[in-house]
Amino acid sequence: xxxxxxxxxxxxxxxxxxxxxxxxxxxxxxxxxxxxxxxxxxxxxxxxxxxxxxxxxxxxxxxxxxxxxxxxxxxxxxxxxxxxxxxxxxxxxxxxxxxxxxxxxxxxxxxxxxxxxxxxxxxxxxxxxxxxxxxxxxxxxxxxxxxxxxxxxxxxxxxxxxxxxxxxxxxxxxxxxxxxxxxxxxxxxxxxxxxxxxxxxxxxxxxxxxxxxxxxxxxxxxxxxxxxxxxxxxxxxxxxxxxxxxxxxxxxxxxxxxxxxxxxxxxxxxxxxxxxxxxxxxxxxxxxxxxxxxxxxxxxxxxxxxxxxxxxxxxxxxxxxxxxxxxxxxxxxxxxxxxxxxxxxxxxxxxxxxxxxxx
Ligand SMILES: Cc1cc2nc3c(=O)[nH]c(=O)nc-3n(C[C@H](O)[C@H](O)[C@H](O)COP(=O)(O)O)c2cc1C
Ligand code: SF4
Numbered sequence: 001x002x003x004x005x006x007x008x009x010x011x012x013x014x015x016x017x018x019x020x021x022x023x024x025x026x027x028x029x030x031x032x033x034x035x036x037x038x039x040x041x042x043x044x045x046x047x048x049x050x051x052x053x054x055x056x057x058x059x060x061x062x063x064x065x066x067x068x069x070x071x072x073x074x075x076x077x078x079x080x081x082x083x084x085x086x087x088x089x090x091x092x093x094x095x096x097x098x099x100x101x102x103x104x105x106x107x108x109x110x111x112x113x114x115x116x117x118x119x120x121x122x123x124x125x126x127x128x129x130x131x132x133x134x135x136x137x138x139x140x141x142x143x144x145x146x147x148x149x150x151x152x153x154x155x156x157x158x159x160x161x162x163x164x165x166x167x168x169x170x171x172x173x174x175x176x177x178x179x180x181x182x183x184x185x186x187x188x189x190x191x192x193x194x195x196x197x198x199x200x201x202x203x204x205x206x207x208x209x210x211x212x213x214x215x216x217x218x219x220x221x222x223x224x225x226x227x228x229x230x231x232x233x234x235x236x237x238x239x240x241x242x243x244x245x246x247x248x249x250x251x252x253x254x255x256x257x258x259x260x261x262x263x264x265x266x267x268x269x270x271x272x273x274x275x276x277x278x279x280x281x282x283x284x285x286x287x288x289x290x291x292x293x294x295x296x297x298x299x300x301x302x303x304x305x306x307x308x309x310x311x312x313x314x315x316x317x318x319x320x321x322x323x324x325x326x327x328x329x330x331x332x333x334x335x336x337x338x339x340x341x342x343x344x345x346x347x348x349x350x351x352x353x354x355x356x357x358x359x
Contacts, residue, residue, distance in 0.1 A: 001207040002188075003174070003191075003193060004075055006078070010180075011180035012082050015183065024046045024090050027042055027046055027179070028044065029043070030187055032175070032178055032182055033189060035175045036137075036175065037234075039258075042171065042179075045171075052091045052168055052169045053162075053163070053164075053166035053167055054094070054096070054163045054166060055084065055087055055168070056097050056141075056158075056168060056171070057097070057098040057176055058140060058171065059098055059100045059173040060100075060128050060140065061101050061104070061173070062285075063132070063233060065195060065232045065261030066232055066260060066261035067205070068260055069104075069172070069174055070101075070104060072177050072193075076177070077111055077114055080111075080173055080177045081115055082118075082180045083177050083179035084096050084176055085118075087171065087176055087179060088121045091169055095123075095124065096121065097144055097163075098173075099126050099135075099144065100128060105127055108125050108127070112125065126143075128143070129149050131149050131285060132281075132285035132335070133286065133333075133335055136151050136333055136335060137170040138151045138152035139151045141158060141163050145163065150289045151332060151333035158170055174193060190209040192207070194207075194260050194262055196218065196262045198230070198262075198266075199226065199264045199265060201224070203221075206220060210248070211245060212246055213242060213245055214240070214241070214245075214262075217246060217262070224264075225267040225268065226240035227240055227265055227269070228349070229244070229262060229263065229264060230263040230274065230342065231256055231258060232260075232261035232263070233278045233281055233342065234257070234339065235256055235258060235342075236256035236341035236345040237342055237345045238254055238349065239349050246258065246262075255344070255348065256341065271346050271350045271353045272346070275304070275346050279304055279343070282335065285335070286335055286336065286339070292331050292336060293327060293330075293335065293336030296327035296336075297339055300320065300327075300340070311357055312358045321347060323340065325340075327340050328340055
């Protein structure tokens with residue numbers, strides 16, 4: 001795997017005297033896109049943010065089904081620190097915070113050692129607050145500042161007014177780990193890490209080019225009677241079809257959102273039951289700041305609890321469908337906006353499973 005290359009800070013040594021423009025131009029030329037979920041071009045983000053006071057390496061990784069950043073921390077933490085050093089140099093950042101998911105605290109000492117041995121920069125590690133919302137780029141600012149982890153209204157974006165009101169750039173850990181690789185003439189932005197779990201013989205991480213078919217991706221891990229694919233909790237779901245192309249545009253055409261956390265769902269599972277557990281997840285993990293997300297997801301959960309005792313009335317099922325539209329339209333941040341995609345897609349693609357639950 002390219003991401004496991006033992007680079008030994010080779011790229012840093014080569015470019016450490018380059019100016020910001022030269023580094024940022026190379027990042028733009030590489031066409032590297034962010035691996036935090038939104039697929040935003042990293043070079044453009046750096047150009048728009050430059051210069052910043054703070055860089056944040058987002059290692060909160062709490063999306064269900066995603067464990068790719070953990071894989072990098074386990075197997076090549078050096079390349080993360082090298083990427084951070086290059087980013088700090090390019091962005092003229094005074095300080096970097098690595099926001100490390102609480103469950104990944106075991107990597108803290110190793111990271112500190114690598115920083116101590118190699119970095120001329122001030123790089124600190126902050127242990128995450130243990131909440132999914134804290135991975136969102138404005139909640140992470142509140143959390144580092146010691147405030148309640150809830151999202152801030154945008155604009156202003158972190159690049160304008162971020163940590164402690166200073167200009168800030170937030171990048172995903174895998175994005176930063178790919179930075180040292182872009183000076184390699186064979187660099188290919190389509191290569192990405194997929195986390196594969198669910199009804200498969202073995203959960204694993206694969207580095208493959210986006211644009212491949214799901215059937216080819218899953219060859220190495222043998223899916224068990226696949227019926228559906230869920231893209232994390234927030235990307236929605238699609239019926240399993242071995243020819244489904246894994247790219248942002250192709251998945252979007254079908255109404256879902258491409259997430260690197262691929263969860264395989266087998267034939268014997270109930271799709272509404274999986275949706276219920278995702279609704280429960282968003283109930284527990286939303287920050288509670290805005291009513292549509294907080295109360296809407298709570299009402300959805302109540303409606304899904306009803307089916308333990310009896311079937312839905314037509315009005316209740318209509319309310320479920322209305323809420324899947326209303327919540328994303330009226331919510332403030334990405335959590336609320338994507339919290340019902342799974343249900344929208346599930347009702348569209350597996351209607352018979354929901355009809356069975358109606359009177
Ligand atoms: C609810 C929510 C949770 C998020 N969690 C993470 C996360 O754990 N790690 C991450 O890198 N990005 C996460 N993001 C995306 C970040 O807001 C941000 O877009 C990303 O860190 C930017 O990095 P990139 O440009 O390198 O992709 C989350 C977004 C939302 C809405
Ligand atoms: S959409 Fe949800 S998570 Fe986002 S600010 Fe509103 S309540 Fe918080």
